Amino acid sequence: TPIGIRxxxxxxxxxxxxxxxxxxxRANIGNLTTQGDRIVLQVxxxxxxxxxxIVVVPLSQEAHLRAWLSRRLKVFPRGGSDPLFVSxxxxxxxxxxxxxxxxxxxxxxxxxxxxVGIRKTTHSLRHTAITTALRANADPLKVRQMARHSSFDxxxxxxxxxxxxxxxxxx
Numbered sequence: 820t821p822i823g824i825r826x827x828x829x830x831x832x833x834x835x836x837x838x839x840x841x842x843x844x845r846a847n848i849g850n851l852t853t854q855g856d857r858i859v860l861q862v863x864x865x866x867x868x869x870x871x872x873i874v875v876v877p878l879s880q881e882a883h884l885r886a887w888l889s890r891r892l893k894v895f896p897r898g899g900s901d902p903l904f905v906s907x908x909x910x911x912x913x914x915x916x917x918x919x920x921x922x923x924x925x926x927x928x929x930x931x932x933x934x935v936g937i938r939k940t941t942h943s944l945r946h947t948a949i950t951t952a953l954r955a956n957a958d959p960l961k962v963r964q965m966a967r968h969s970s971f972d973x974x975x976x977x978x979x980x981x982x983x984x985x986x987x988x989x990x
Contacts, residue, residue, distance in 0.1 A: 821890055822907050826924055828887035829904055833925070833941060836874040837948035837966045838862065840941045844918045845870075849899025851888065858884060860903075862967070872967050949977045954985065 832838045832846075842862040850861040850870050858881050861870035876884055888903075895905060895913045902915035916924075925941045945966075952962045963974040 821894070824883075824886050824890050825904060825907065826928060827883045829921065829924065830928060830944065831880045831883045832860065832874070832876070833944035834948055835877050835880050836860070837945045837952075838874060839945060840918050840921055843904065844916060844921055846903040847899060848888070848891070848897070848901050848903050851884070851903060874965065874967075946977070949974070950981050953978050953981050 829843060832843055833840075838860075845863040846860060847870075852859055852861065854873075857878075858876040859873045860876065862872050862874055863870050891903070891905065894907075895901070904916050904921075906912055906914050906916055906920065922941050925944070926939075929935070929939050949962060949966050952965060953959065957965075959974055959978055960971070962977075963971055966974060966977075968974050
């Protein structure tokens with residue numbers, strides 16, 4: 820469904836690109852570009868006034884974003900400064916999703932997947948992206964870039980947390 824296509828694209832960016840909720844909410848159609856042969860999204864970083872950082876969409880996930888963009892432009896054909904993710908409800912069709920709406924969509928998709936708990940939030944997807952990259956032995960400096968952390972110490976906290984669970988001294 821159109822809603823499923825949109826939600827899959829949103830979840831892809833949150834879970835694979837470590838997007839923050841507000842970065843997803845602020846994304847415009849014109850922020851989605853290509854560099855070389857890769858799809859990138861220019862994001863309005865935390866505390867930033869303009870889109871000045873990028874996330875690279877994993878090759879395995881590009882199809883989900885392309886499917887949404889194709890559907891989005893068919894239904895609401897507008898310019899580059901228009902929101903990438905819009906409401907599909909009758910009342911607000913075509914308007915930018917609020918952070919509250921994004922939270923609700925993620926919670927609904929979590930519930931459908933059996934992911935429950937008060938601590939399971941939109942930020943959980945960002946946390947998962949960062950932790951998964953570190954557990955897959957990605958270079959911590961590259962993970963820092965992906966996460967757009969201003970301090971390497973922040974990225975190291977994720978690394979130490981994963982290490983604590985994966986290789987505890989107790990074992």
